[in-house]
Structures are given as C-alpha cells and as structure tokens.
Amino acid sequence: MWTWFYKLASPPYVYAAAAALAPWFLGLAAITVGYGLVDGLVYAPPDYQQGDAFRIIYVHAPSAWLSLFAYTSMALAGAIALVWRIKMGHAVAAASAPIGASFTVLALVTGSLWGRPMWGTYWAWDPRLTSELILLFLYVGVMSLRSAFEDPSRGDRAAALLGIVGLVNVPIIHYSVTWWNSLHQGATVAKLGKPPMPGSMLWPLLSMLLGFMLFYGAVLCMRLRGEVLNRERQAKWVREAIKS
Amino acid sequence: MNMAADGLSVEKVHVWRGDRHVLRGVSLSLGPRQLLHVSGPNGTGKTTLLRVVCGLLRPEQGQVSWRGHSISSARSEYQATLAYASHEPALKGDLTALENLRFAVGLKRRVTADELRSALQRTGVAACADLPARVLSAGQRRRVAMARVLAMSASLWLLDEPFTNLDAAGSDVMSSLLQSHVAGGGSALVVAHHELTVECDMRRMELA
Amino acid sequence: MNMAADGLSVEKVHVWRGDRHVLRGVSLSLGPRQLLHVSGPNGTGKTTLLRVVCGLLRPEQGQVSWRGHSISSARSEYQATLAYASHEPALKGDLTALENLRFAVGLKRRVTADELRSALQRTGVAACADLPARVLSAGQRRRVAMARVLAMSASLWLLDEPFTNLDAAGSDVMSSLLQSHVAGGGSALVVAHHELTVECDMRRMELA
Amino acid sequence: MRVGAFEAFGLVVRRELCLSFRRPDQLLQPLVFFLIVTTLFPLGLSLQLSLLRDMAPGVLWVAALLSSLLSLDSLFKSDADDGTLEQLALCGQGLTVIVVAKTFAHWLVTGAALVLVSPVVGTALGIPGAAFATMLLSLGLGTLTLSWLGAIGAGLTVGLKRGNVLLSLIVLPLAMPLLIFGAGATDRAISGTSAVGALYFLAALCVFTCTLAPFAATVALRITLE
Amino acid sequence: MRVGAFEAFGLVVRRELCLSFRRPDQLLQPLVFFLIVTTLFPLGLSLQLSLLRDMAPGVLWVAALLSSLLSLDSLFKSDADDGTLEQLALCGQGLTVIVVAKTFAHWLVTGAALVLVSPVVGTALGIPGAAFATMLLSLGLGTLTLSWLGAIGAGLTVGLKRGNVLLSLIVLPLAMPLLIFGAGATDRAISGTSAVGALYFLAALCVFTCTLAPFAATVALRITLE
Ligand code: HEM
Ligand SMILES: Nc1ncnc2c1ncn2[C@@H]1O[C@H](COP(=O)(O)OP(=O)(O)OP(=O)(O)O)[C@@H](O)[C@H]1O
Ligand SMILES: Nc1ncnc2c1ncn2[C@@H]1O[C@H](COP(=O)(O)OP(=O)(O)OP(=O)(O)O)[C@@H](O)[C@H]1O
Ligand SMILES: [Mg+2]
C-alpha cells in the first residue's frame, strides 16, 4: 500500500500523469465555462434589484471560491510533503501558489468592480474583503519565503509550514460574513435547504464553478510539469526525456 | 560493515549541496580511545561531514549511528555525549567568557563556576574570564571555545580546525588536551590541515 | 629614527583598548622588497597593530607614515596603495566570488573581468568564480579574499593570518604569491603564528 | 549529571534576560518605539483632537503590534549569526525547550513591559480610566499571542538576510484577527459596552497559539538550521 | 589607473542595486510592508469608515516612514557584519562617496518604489485623485529626506546589536517635521486648499538634509568604525 503510494508520487510518474491529465481538464473546462458564460450572461434573467450588474457573480464567486480551494490544496500538499517527506508534494504546492494568488487577485478585482455599483465604493474595510486581502498577503508570503532560500529544499519546507499555519485564515474568510455583520453578501449558494436563487441563475453559476476548478486542475498540471522538470534537472530520466 | 556498538559509525553518507555532490558515500567508524584526523583540500566537505555527524544536517542517503542507535532516533542522548566546535567560536559578544560558558555548558550538565574557571585556566585564558567576548582577540576566542568543549566533559569531540588562530603555545595546549581526552576513554573527530602531534590511537582519513 | 621615505614607518605607537594598554610603543619600518613577519602570543595586539597601520584605528600616541607622509594627511593616496586582508574574508554572501572582486577591486583601479578571473585562477578557486560566496567553504572564501588582494595590485600588503583555513596546497600558493609580490618590488606585513617559508628579505617582529 | 527540561528552561530565560539587561538602552527601545509611534499619529493627523479619541484603540494596538514585531526579528537571528544557535540546538535538550524559553523571555522584555506602560499612553490618547482593565488584559493576551506568532515567523526567516521585512509580511496577516478583536475590546470598553466576548475570543486565540505555536516554531527553526 | 569619484559612485550604486535585485522578493518587501501597515490601520479602527478618510494622510505618511525605517537598518549593518565595510572604508575613495552612493541606492529601491505604489494605497484609503500630484511630490521629497536622516542614524548605530530599534529612536524625532508637513500638504490637497507652502517647506528641508547629511553620516560612520 505504502510502496504503491510512494510510487505514485515519484517524479517521472507525476510528470507523465500531469501531461496526460492536462488536456482533459482543459477540454472539460472549456465546455463548462462556455456553457456557464453563455447561459449566465445571455439567458439568465436579470436580477430584480441589480439588473445586469449581478452577472459579475459568474466570475466573482467562482474565482473567490477557487482562491480558498487553491490555498487549501496548497497547504495540504505541503503538509503531506512535510510529514511523509514526499518531494512531489512540494512541487504541487509550489505550482499551486501562483494560480491561487491569481484567483485571489481576480476575486478582489471583480469584487471591487461589483462593489462600485452596489456599495458606491470600490473598497471598504469590511471583514470579508480584508480577510481576502490577507489571503493575498499569505500567498505572497508563502511564495517569497520559498524563493528567499538559497537551498530549494529548505525553502520548500519553510513555505509548507507557513502554508499550514496560514490555513487558519480560510475559515475566517468563509465565516466572516456570519461572525461580523458585513456589507458583503452572506452564503447564498451553499445554504442548506432551498437555495434562495432561482435555478436559471444557479445552474450557470455551478457550471462556472466546476469549469474554474477544471481550469485550475489544467493549469496546475501544466505548471507542475515545469516544476518537476526544474527540480529533477539532475536526474537521469529528465535528461532522457529531453533528449528523446 | 561493523556497527561499532560502542562508538560512532558513519555509513555510506551522501550529501548534495546545491548541484554539487559533496559527500559521496563517506563511511567511517570511531570507537573509544580513538582519534580520527580528517583532512583534505579546501571545499571537499570536511565541515559538511562534521555537521552530518552532529545531526545538524540530515544526509540524503546513508546513516550515522552512535552506540548502535541511529542518531536521529536517540537524538537527545546522543547530543548529551557530544561536544562540537565549529569554524566560528560561537560566543555571544555581550556576555563575558565565563557567562558564555555557563549558559552553554549549563544546558548539558550541572557545573560550578569554579569548574568553568579551571577549564578557562587550562586553555590559558583565565585572565579573560570576565571580559565580554566581543573584545577578545581571535585566538582568545578560539581558546574560550575550546574551554567550552572541555567543560562539557563529553565523550565525543567533534572539532573543526581547532588549531586556527592559535599561537604555538596554544597549539601545544590543544594537542595535550586531545591526548588526555583520548587517553581518558574519549573519542575525537578532528578536522585539521596539518599533521597532528598527539600520541594515541590516531587514524587519518583523507577526503577528496 | 629613520623616516623610511620610500616605505612604511610606524613610530612608538601606543593603543589602549578598554583598560588594557595593548600596544606599548611599537615601532617598525618596512621598505620595498621587504616582508615583515609579525608574530606573538594570542591577544598581544597583532590585529590591533594591523588596523593602526591601515588607518582604521587612530593610535592614542605615535605616528604611522608612508613614503614620508603621515597616513592621515594623505589618506586616499595611501589607501590606494594598500591591500588589507582581515581575519574575516569580507565577502558578500549574495554576490558571486567574481562580483565580490569586481566591486571591491573596481573602487581601487579599473579592472577587467579577465584580470579578476586570472587572480581567482592563481589562488585556485577559478571553479568557484560564479558561485555565491555564501556557499563557499572556509578555505575557498579565504582564497577568494587572497585573490582580491592580488587583483588590487597594491604595493603594500597587510595580511592578518592569511594561512588560516588553507590546505597544504593553499599554503604553498600563498607563500609563492608573497614571494613574487616582494620580488616585484612590493612590501608585505604578514601576521602569522608559524614560520614563513618565503625566500626574500624577511624580518621578523615578535610582539609580547 | 543531566539537566532537566525545567532547569534548562530557566537557564535559557536567564541567559536571554542577562543579554537584554547587558544593554539597558536596548531594553527600553521597544517601549520608546511604542511611545513614539503613538505620538506620531496625533502629529500626522494635524492635531484634529476630536479624531484622536475615536482612533485611540487602533493607534494603541497598531503601535503595540509594530513594536513587538520590530524586536522579534532578532529573536533567533543574532544567535544564528554568531553560531550560538547551533550550540543551543546541540545541547541535548530538544529545540522546543529552547524555543519556548526564548519566546517567553522575549515577551517579558517587550510585551509585558509594553503592557505596563500602556496606561500612560492610554491616558495621553484620552482613553478613560474605566477602560484600563480591559485595555491591559487585552494587550497582555494580544502581545503574548503575537510573540508566539512572531516566533514562527522568526524561525522561518532566521537564515535570510533582511529577513525582518519578510517577517512582518508573514506575521502581520496572521496577527490581523488579534488586532481586530484587541482594538474592538478596548473600543467597547471605552464606549461602556461589554467587552467580554472579545476578551474571551482573545483568550481562546492565546491558548490556541500557545499550545500549537511552540511546535510550529521548532519545526521552522529546524528547517532553517540545516 | 585610479578610479574617479563619479565612477566609484556609479560602481557602489551598481553594487547595491545588484545586491537588491539578487533577491527580487526582498526588493518588494518594504513595499509590501507599506501596504500591510496601511491595511492594518483601518482594521484597528473597527471599520469606522467615516474616520478613515480623515486620517488617510496620517496613515499614509506614518506607513511610509516606518517602512523606510525598517529597511534603513541594514544600510551599513550587513556590510559591517561581514567585514566589507572595512574594505569599502579602505578603498581610497573617501567614505563620503560610499555613503552618498549607498544612501541614494537605498532611496531608489525603497523611497522611489514606495512613491510609485502610493496611488494604489491612496485610492484604497479614499484619497481623491485630484490630490495625487501633491501626495506624490510630498512623498518623494519626504522619503529622500528620510533616507538621509536614516543614513546618519544607521551610521551611528551600526556597531551596536539590535540597532534597528535604536535607529528608530534616533531617526523618528528628526523625522517629525517631515511628517507634520508631509501629512499637512496631503491633507490640504484633499480638502482642496493650496498645499504650496508645505511643499516649499518640504523641498527646503530636503535640500538642507541632502547637503549636510552626507557629512554627518560619514562622521557617524567613522566614529563607529574605529
Ligand atoms: C473587493 C470586494 C469583494 C471581495 C474581496 C469579495 C470576496 C468574496 C469571497 C472571498 C467570496 C467567497 C466566500 C466563500 O466561499 O465563503 C465571495 C463570494 C461572493 N461574493 Fe464577494 N467579494 C467582494 C465584493 C462583492 C460584491 C460587491 C458582491 C455583490 C453584492 C459580492 C457578492 C458575492 C456573492 C454573491 C458571493 C457568493 C456567496 C456564496 O454563496 O458563498 N461580492 N466574495
Ligand atoms: N549551493 C551550493 N552550490 C554549489 N556548491 C556548494 C553549495 N553549497 C556548498 N557547496 C560546496 O560544497 C562544499 C562545502 O564544503 P565544506 O564547507 O564542507 O568544505 P571543507 O572541506 O570544510 O572546506 P574547508 O577546508 O575550506 O573548510 C564547497 O566546495 C562548496 O563550494
Ligand atoms: N575593551 C577592552 N578591554 C580589555 N581588553 C581589551 C579590550 N579590547 C581589546 N582588549 C584586548 O586587546 C587585545 C587585542 O588584541 P588583538 O586582537 O590585536 O590580538 P592579536 O595579537 O591579533 O591576537 P590573535 O593572535 O589572537 O589574533 C586582546 O588581548 C583583548 O583582550
Ligand atoms: Mg571547513
């Protein structure tokens, strides 16, 4: 069982698997995002309060969710690598961080664009907004800590530890709307019971979410390949792979 | 491949630093009443080897064991029996020589100020005991570091170029300290570039 | 009391450090094609003397002059002709060995990268030219520091224990560099604890 | 004779205090920094005194945070630079004891000291005496938590040059909840409403950090020591 | 062939920039610190948004001050620690050239960079676009002056451990006038009144410091070098 696990995490296997998965992820992402965009931006009815401005949700909410999801996967990959000394975990974490940071930026930008018509300001020091900004700082911290070390393996482990410690911020972001009374919208989609959103608005949103996740998977696979190649540049299999 | 059950054994240790494969399968063993003199050209990994033996650096491959146990499994017992002197004397400039010793040695075993003073005396820096380490000369600092090793009464000494900065008298003191340590049942791993004049069971290892 | 008009002369220099009267009226003179080997027990003020000669430390009494002028009156001319190597190698860990040299030597005279590489070559660390200084071993760093002295093509070398951390081959290189420097008309003030094997007009001074 | 963990803890704390008291001027520095930052603000605000009272808790907390943070940078760094950290790591006591002792000593000379002078600053900023108990308690809990968060950050950045800025980058985001609840508690105490909820939260945060951070900081230090 | 003072200046600036760019993440750190401190304040104020706009200039200036200050600490220190400062002092160029070059390079990577990002922070703090010109100009003059003041402080504290806190103690009082007039100018620009007077004063302060501080810093450095 364990040997199987370790074999699964061996660099050549990861490299090959990432190469095989990436096109699938990318293709599926294109389909789901395509459906979500068309249905969400064209067919879904305008909101009775916000008119067409609400359509930003189709980019904002998925990218905000993904910013949390990518952080959590990065921290978990780092934790696995730290505890079981599986080097590929660090590669996954390193590949994940910039993608997550980009989603965070996207969430911040779309959020503040949305905030302008909704709240009359691009930015407010609201708990949800602030904690999302902190998430961006954490991403930046993890990335710069990793690169600050001369020795990559130490940088990996240091970044993994910081990632784990920073995980406390994720529930704070998620529950900030309930813990503090906030400007920001409460949980709309994931609420138990009947979602307060009509299906015609909800389905494109869920499709966009799925699409963003697939897209994340695709980019992760592509970045992971580069990461693995760079890390294993001394190894025989890499030289052979490059030659052939 | 004997697991020197009563001493130190290093087996096929490999270490990479950056892209360099610094230690390529180094093995050694060291028992009580033995001294191992490690030498070799600059940059061949002597300091790296010493840090691996201390447990400060985990080798990518290979194993270091002490009295039959891997040093990472019995870390604190192992550390209690070793004394390491690195390239730098590792003194706090703001503390006096004596205080430096008290806080470093005090964590390993209970010592009195008199014991510490007599260690400083033996390495010839008793006069500097109450000066802050910051003002000491390079050689005086090295002697204080040596006194720290002495006062720890450890059975395994790991010394990185202990003769550095010492004058002729200091070198003689250092040699005789090594000799009496080994004669008293201790082991010593000494990195040095020149010949050692210590009368004991001394072997030599050349890294290349 | 000759004012060695063509070289260095130190006259009755007194220095106190804290309560200690470290240098008590030290005098020396050093002309071209001469090497002065300063030795003495640890803590007798050799490093202090070297810092006084550099001008980094102003003596409480006494005078240091170069080619007949007091070094504080002709500071920048004096500094342009000297090269000092202290106890530490004085390298920036983040810069490569070559960059370290470029920025240090470049302030003294115009040099090309090739000259610097050949200096590194002569001290045997050409292979480390493009490694950051931080990863170098103690001996490699010392060799880079020596290459810096070499590349400055200064006429006065002030070296504080230049043989520290060097392996046997490194010591030989160091001696032959000293020899050719002195043979080429330079002067050198060298602090070292052991005998120097340099064939030239060498005098010895013992501090006590 | 082997030395027990408690004895070792005491010895390391004594060592740290001894090092601090060897330079009394430096001992006072975080305090004076705290005082200066709290006076800078009123200046930067061009003396709009009406504003001052409203923002007093915020200023107090931000100053406390920054002044702890500034001194945190040297928590392990000076020991790492002169090689004494290696000696500590090899002392046979386990790194956790050392880390706990050093962090605790750091809190004593910065956090605790800062709590002691805060009434002076509070008075100057116009915080009413009735709110002092809450202010002191929240600052005490907050600075202790911060020292622990800082120990993780300091452990992670110890080998790096100019690590101090990276340290703030790492620690400040983690310290944000502290700031929100700490300033919130003081704010409520000033306006006379109950600050118990925020204080409980701060206490919980403190206990949580104090139990987990020592291990995280030890791991961090071990990673960077190699 | 001897090297002229201008050439030496260029070489030292190149050296400093090279050292900074060798670690691009560290180059960004003062900036990020600046961003973080400016976000801390609003948090500490428990979301009283009305207050925020009023104190924006103060927050902006205090953050700029602190973030320059943090990085100033390493201006001479890292060179002193590894012995390269002695080598620089003996290079035959006169210490003043070195000091000027190092301070200028420091300003380039912190002060100038900070001025460039200040519009972002200004927007987040609610400073209107019309006030940006004044804000940029005043911050530019202010950070340059600050770098020079900091150089004096850094020269004086370089020999001491934990100099960064002492450094702030020396520099902050000197920087008070800067803060008052800097924040004042921005404040006036926001409220639409003329900020020319404050700007002139800042410019005068800048010229004054730039002419005298190099010598003061050189002397300070020489004292601590011995
Ligand atoms: C810069 C401003 C904003 C930021 C940083 C931000 C951040 C976030 C984050 C982090 C989430 C994910 C929460 C979670 O998964 O728990 C989210 C979700 C969401 N945001 Fe925003 N947001 C911003 C502005 C806005 C605005 C102006 C609106 C519209 C009024 C809005 C509406 C939503 C909605 C509807 C969701 C989905 C809620 C759910 O079902 O969980 N956001 N936002
Ligand atoms: N990141 C790195 N990249 C390349 N080489 C490295 C790196 N880190 C260390 N090295 C090399 O590893 C070696 C380390 O050697 P070490 O310090 O153990 O040498 P040593 O035998 O103690 O030498 P000395 O006698 O000079 O003290 C050096 O040759 C150094 O250049
Ligand atoms: N503040 C002080 N108080 C008392 N003694 C001091 C003070 N500062 C320096 N000293 C003493 O001055 C001497 C300085 O000596 P220096 O460093 O020049 O010695 P050295 O000859 O180079 O020795 P080494 O061979 O060990 O390098 C030392 O003995 C030191 O203890
Ligand atoms: Mg070595």
Ligand SMILES: [Mg+2]
């Ligand atoms: Mg000396």
